[in-house]
Amino acid sequence: MAVRSQLLKGxxxxxxxxxxxxxTVYGYExxxxxxxxxxxxxxxxxxxxxxxxxxxxxxxxEMKKSPSGPNRKYYTLTDAGKESLLTxxxxxxxxxxxxxxxxxxxxxx
Amino acid sequence: xxxxxxxNNEKRKLxxxxxxxxxxxxLMYVRLSYQKSGAETEEVLMELLDHLLxxxxxxxxxxxxxxxxPKKYANEIVGELPQTITKKLLMLFFMGVCYFLGVAxxxxxxxxxxxxxxFGRLESFETYYIGSLSINTLLSLVIAFLVVYGCLRYxxxxxxxxxxxxxxxxxxxxxxxxxxxxxxxxxFYFVPSFGxxxxxxxxxxxxxxVGFFILARVFQKKA
Numbered sequence: 168m169a170v171r172s173q174l175l176k177g178x179x180x181x182x183x184x185x186x187x188x189x190x191t192v193y194g195y196e197x198x199x200x201x202x203x204x205x206x207x208x209x210x211x212x213x214x215x216x217x218x219x220x221x222x223x224x225x226x227x228x229e230m231k232k233s234p235s236g237p238n239r240k241y242y243t244l245t246d247a248g249k250e251s252l253l254t255x256x257x258x259x260x261x262x263x264x265x266x267x268x269x270x271x272x273x274x275x276x
Numbered sequence: 277x278x279x280x281x282x283x284n285n286e287k288r289k290l291x292x293x294x295x296x297x298x299x300x301x302x303l304m305y306v307r308l309s310y311q312k313s314g315a316e317t318e319e320v321l322m323e324l325l326d327h328l329l330x331x332x333x334x335x336x337x338x339x340x341x342x343x344x345x346p347k348k349y350a351n352e353i354v355g356e357l358p359q360t361i362t363k364k365l366l367m368l369f370f371m372g373v374c375y376f377l378g379v380a381x382x383x384x385x386x387x388x389x390x391x392x393x394x395f396g397r398l399e400s401f402e403t404y405y406i407g408s409l410s411i412n413t414l415l416s417l418v419i420a421f422l423v424v425y426g427c428l429r430y431x432x433x434x435x436x437x438x439x440x441x442x443x444x445x446x447x448x449x450x451x452x453x454x455x456x457x458x459x460x461x462x463x464f465y466f467v468p469s470f471g472x473x474x475x476x477x478x479x480x481x482x483x484x485x486v487g488f489f490i491l492a493r494v495f496q497k498k499a
Contacts, residue, residue, distance in 0.1 A: 194323045195330055210327065211341045211349055214320060218356035221316075230280075230319065238283070240323055 179208060180216055181255035184244065187226055188252055193239040217242065225251050280318040287325055295338050298346055298436075299328055305350045305435040308428055311365065312357040320353060347436040367499035371492050376420050377413070378488030385481025392478055402478055407471020412463050423456045 179201075186192060186200050194217065198210040220226045225248035233239040244252070284303075291299055303321055306312075327341055342349045392400050430448060 195327050198327070209340065209343055210331075211324075211343055214323060215352045215356045218316070218320060218353065222356065222358050228319065237326065238322075239326065240319055 176216070179206070179212070180220065181252070181259065182206060183213065183216060183220065184225065184248055184252040184255065187242050188244050188249065191241045191243050193233070193241050197242070220248070223247075280322055284318070284322055284325060287322075287329065290329055290332075291325075292332060295328055295332055298338050298342065299325060301435040302342070302346060302350050305347070305432055306354055306357075308432040308435075309354045309357070311359060312354065313360045316357055320357070324353075350436075364499050367495050371495035371499060372421075372424070373417060374488045374492035374495060376417065378485050378492055380416070380485075381481050381488060382485025385478055385483075385485055388478035388481065400477055401475050402481075403473050403475045405469040405471045405473050408467050408469050409471070412467055415463055416460065419456050419459055423452055426452055 182201065182204070183197065186197060192200065194213060195210075197217075198208075198213050201208055201213070202210075217226070217228070221228060224245055226242045227245055228240045228242050230238050230240050288296065288299065288303075302324065306317060306321060309317075324341070328338060331338065331341055338346075388402065427448075430452070434444075
């Protein structure tokens with residue numbers, strides 16, 4: 168699935184922040200974790216988002232040696248990133264229930 | 277950053293033929309987006325290469341990473357890369373100008389000196405007219421700049437395409453080779469001599485060339 172709309176992009180950004188908040192990951196690992204969650208995103212779509220999150224200083228990347236040898240770029244959340252994740256979570260909680268309800272009631276008609 | 281480029285060169289050898297073609301197009305395309313920050317560019321290129329190598333190891337296709345339209349994907353990456361600071365670009369520009377002038381004057385001086393001392397022809401000094409000299413220099417710089425810019429645009433345009441060799445030969449040969457060279461020659465032939473005249477011994481040109489060269493190195497360090 169290509170990330171088509173701004174809405175999906177925003178949600179994906181929030182999910183990426185949430186994963187990086189819980190552990191330090193590199194690109195491929197992040198893609199796998201998203202897929203394991205059942206989020207069907209194309210693997211490449213994370214890299215433009217990672218670049219944007221770095222530009223906005225929500226995450227920072229650091230080239231480090233990985234346990235298996237080669238240098239990898241590991242991402243961690245900045246303070247601004249933690250704040251942004253909180254805001255995302257709040258917005259999501261506020262919008263989730265009403266949208267679900269609305270869609271369900273339409274289905275029943 | 278240099279070591280990242282070296283690492284990239286090494287690692288790229290591990291790609292199979294198809295993946296190598298598509299990755300190198302991506303590499304060229306992204307790197308030639310020259311107004312972007314170099315370090316960030318190399319880092320994301322390395323991430324993509326690592327990711328692609330893992331996919332290749334699992335027998336999966338490059339399209340799972342780059343999607344069905346690699347050029348569109350490359351544009352997405354370029355669009356998110358931070359801009360490099362203008363001061364750096366400016367320094368690189370002056371560096372290019374000084375290298376060009378340095379090489380041009382040095383070679384000019386070298387050839388004149390060899391011809392004079394080695395073959396006993398010509399005069400040991402040459403007269404320059406400040407007016408025509410500045411016009412010629414300025415126009416040469418503009419042409420050189422256009423040719424370099426044209427080359428970069430052409431290479432970038434040809435990424436992700438199968439361009440026939442004949443087309444490439446004719447197009448690049450004409451517009452990036454014959455045409456600018458013809459204009460160069462025309463300039464020196466047709467621009468009339470005007471402005472105050474100065475007369476220099478020919479080997480002075482080499483010294484001026486070296487001067488430009490040193491200046492270019494200074495700009496390079498500052499960039």
